[in-house]
Each structure stands twice: as C-alpha cells, then as structure tokens.
Amino acid sequence: MHDDLIARAKAWLAEDPDTETRDELAKLIDAGDTAELSDRFGGTIQFGTAGLRGELGAGPMRMNRSVVIRAAAGLAAYLRKQGQGDGLVVIGYDARHKSADFARDTAAVMTGAGLRAAVLPRPLPTPVLAFAIRHLGAVAGVEVTASHNPPRDNGYKVYLGDGSQIVPPADAEIAAEIDAIASLHDVPRPDAGWEILDDSVLDAYLARTDAVLAAGSPRTARTVYTAMHGVGKDVLLAAFARAGFPEPVLVAEQAEPDPDFPTVAFPNPEEPGAMDLAFARARDTDPDLVIANDPDADRCAVAVKDGTDWRMLRGDEVGALLAAHLVRRGVTGTFAESIVSSSLLGRIAGKAGLPYEETLTGFKWIARVDGLRYGYEEALGYCVDPEGVRDKDGITAALLITELASVLKEEGRTLLDLLDDLAVEHGLHATDQLSVRVQDLSLIADAMRRLREHPPTALAGLPITNAEDLTRGTAGLPPTDGLRYTLDGARVVVRPSGTEPKLKCYLEVVVPVSAPSALPAARTRAAELLAAVKRDLSAAAGI
Secondary structure: HHHHHHHHHHHHHHHHHOOOHHHHHHHHHOOOHHHHHHHHOOOOOOEOOOOOEEEEEOOOOEHHHHHHHHHHHHHHHHHHOOOOOOOEEEEEEEEOHHHHHHHHHHHHHHHHHOEEEEOOOHHHOOOHHHHHHHHOOOOOOEOOOOOOOOOOEEEOOOOOOOOOOOOOOOHHHHHHHHOOOOOOOOOOOOOOOOEEOOHHHEEEEEEEHHOOOOOOOOOOOEEEOOOOOOOOOHHHHHHHHHHOOOEEEEOOHOOOOOOOOOOOOOOOOOOOOOHHHHHHHHHHOOOOOEEEEEEOOEEEEEEEEEEOOOEEHHHHHHHHHHHHHHHHHOOOOEEEOOOOOOOOHHHHHHOOOOEEEEEOOOOOHHOOOOOOEEEEEOOEEEEEEOOOOOOOOHHHHHHHHHHHHHHHHOOOOOOHHHHHHHHHOOEEEEEEEEEEEEEOOOOHHHHHHHHEHHHHHHEEEEEEEEEEHHOOOOOOOOOOOOEEEOOOOEEEEEOOOOOOOOEEEEEEEEEEEHHHHHHHHHHHHHHHHHHHHHHHHHHHHHH
C-alpha cells in the first residue's frame, strides 16, 4: 500500500506543470507523510453538476493545474463528440488564488483541441461569463470560481451553449471523458492562439442591465454596498451609475478583490459576522438598504433597518419582494424556484395568474424552465433577466431591489411594509435552516439513513401528511438525494449540500394572518413553530 501510494504520488509529480504544487508534493514524498498523501491520492475530485470544487493543493483530491487541465481536456473531448469541435468556449475567472492560471490553462487546452477559446479581460462577476456565452454564441463556458467558499478553495463551473450550467447526463459524460485521459503529456497546450476579450462584452452586459428596470421608475434609494473582497464592485458601481441611482457608499475594507478574505471567516453574506462591517457603515450613513454580493457576485444579499438596527433579509424574503415588484410591473412569463425555497412564490404567482414551477435545487435547473421570466433560490440567488443571464445574477438583482426600495420610498414605505402586506395577503411564510457542517461525510449519510429507516410522523406537534423520498423522483422532479415532508401548515426538505460538507434542512411554516394587527402574534407563533420543528428534526436525524 505504502509503495503504491508513493509510486502514484511520484507519477503525479512527474506530470505536474506547477512549480508550487510540485514543491509541496515533493516535500510530502520526502517526508514519507503517508497520512497526507493518502488524503490527496485516495481518489479524485469528482466532476459533477457543480463542476469541480475543493481545496487548493497537490494531488487528484485537490484543486490544482493538473486537475484543471484534465477537466478542460475532458470538456473539449465531450464538445467534439457533440459535433461542436470548432466552436467557441468562453472562459471567465474570479480573483481567488490560482484562478487566472486555471483560466489560462483552460484556454490553452481548448486551443490545442481545435476549439476557439476566448478569455474575459480580467476577474469579473460570474454573471458576465454566463451572459457572454449567449452573447457570443459560444458552445460552452467555464467560470473559475469557488463562489463563497473559504479562501483555500477554488472551483470550476461549466456551462453549455444555452448559457446555463450543466445537468445530467452531460456531467457524467464529461466526467467519463476526464477519466479517459491517461496522461497530461497527451494533452496539447500551445502557448498562444486564444483571444483575450476586450471590454465590449462587459459593455454589452451593462447595456442589458438597464432592461431589468422600468422606464422612468424612481431611482432615489440610497445604498451601502460590500463586495465581500470579491469582484463585484466595479461592475455594480457602473450598473448603478448607468441606472441613475445615488452612488452606493462602499464598505472600504471589503471593496477590493483579496483572495485571503481577511475580514470574514467565510466570505458568504449568510454567515454570522460577514455583514458586520456593512452594518457599521450603515449606522454611520443611514441608507435605505444595504446590499452585499458574494465574491463572484452571482448572489445578492439585502439588509434593512428594522427598528433601531439593521438585519439581513432572508433569501426567501427578497425572493418574494422581487416577485411582488415584477407582478406589480405587469410582467408575464413563468415564475420558478427550487423545492427548498419558500412556497410564498407559488401563491404570489397564482394570485397574479402567472405560471409557476418548482425545480430541484440549483440554478442549473431553474434556468431550464420553459418561458422563465423570474427565478430565485433561497441561498440569495435571483435571476431577473433570463434572456440575458440564464443563471443567478447579483448585479441585476441589486438593481431591481433598489428600484423597488425607491418606488416604496416615494410612497413613504419600506421593504418591511411590503413584506407585511404579503403576509396579510398570503399568510406569514417564515423560513429557517438547520445546517450541520461536518468533517466526516459519513455522518451525513448516517443522518439520511436514519430518517429513511425511522421516518418521523410529526414535527412540532404537526402531523406529517406526506413524506417523499426524492431519490425516487416525483411527478415533476427527477431523482435527487433528499427527503421532503409536508405537514399541516409546514414543510421540511432535508438534503446533503452539493458543494460543501454540510447536511441542510430547509424549514418553512405558514401562519394565517387575519389583519395587520395580527402580525406580531403570527410572528411569535411562527418563531415557536420553527424552533420546535428544528428541535424535533434534529432529534430524528441524530444530528
């Protein structure tokens, strides 16, 4: 075993094109560090519907140039088999460690395989790449990003020519092509031959951002903005300036790209503490709302003043607000969301007479809904211009929520007032998450097995009226690893995260509201129910 491990590590070392990871691996081999080598050579990072994502470092279980070159070669082979061997592949990247290297390697592999490759001019938001695929008529796109993962991670997200992320069976077919690559020496990588795009693609994206706003709408809401050490600032400021909004006040400490994300534990607006600096800026400047992007700016977080201090709106709250705003503007088309998002969207769409669809988790599914006009996911992802960007877009979502805040401001109202209106009209839809991060992935499998073998019959005293094992698929959904419980006045979905070592449980309770005066009591009742559901589910899953 030991000899075999060392032999595999040495074979990898001989092919590794990166001096940094070569040095790192050589030291591990010299030290005979079998525990660390086993961790890195115990398998390969699996290419799936999220593409690749993992910790940077040497070896097949880490993100590095060798892994990326194989992934790019597999994608190129897949495209050739699809009859698209002379097509264009657009490549974007964020400002994380190694992102520019991975983008360049991808361009070289595509060029060597006979495809045409074009790389965005600098680190830019993921939605600009998603836009560029459709705008340039590409057959595929690659975005090098780990989104809001910790600083030591990077990732590789693949889109096909429709501008949306890959779904089965394309993921498995690309993975098979990656596995078929025997040696990196078999992968031609010329030193030149691809195009570095100029700003015309970004200009075209920015020109489209205007289309999400209503002509002549008020543009008066003042914002504080944080880019969370990512790549969103310049594009968001340009979009806000074009739209005529007041210039956002920046959280200076987080405004510029920094792959080490020094001011946050996790560069995700949903994580505790991540918004602290933004809230401090808001207390100083008293804006109408606070807006945050995650590091690759495909997500948008919104915070409002609630009483004397600031609070983050949940993704489901922003999702409902944007939907209500679009309905009021008279849009037509299908509203869609994933099964883990609030059922309030279905009620808003239904009352407006608009088609509504539920999909599996992930924008790769939402983006494929026929006739999509608006889609959102509770994890702060909103698609408000599907014709331009078939993915979540934190820039256009920020524009639209700021337009809504401006409309309400002119009426002497706030986003919280509109949320109250929606609760009175459709019932108070309160959501929460029970999310457990693990070191040992077997704990997630154990929890799922426990729930399948001993399913709960009630949670928070509410009987479970329907329990669905989503691995079997349902009438409207393909199979996925998840469980869905429908209760009398509540809903729970349990699933392993697709991108992080987490078990995620999505909870929703719906409390009827007879009149605005009944809202405080409804909120208290909803909070009690959510806490009880969380407690009972935790016990049932053994987590």
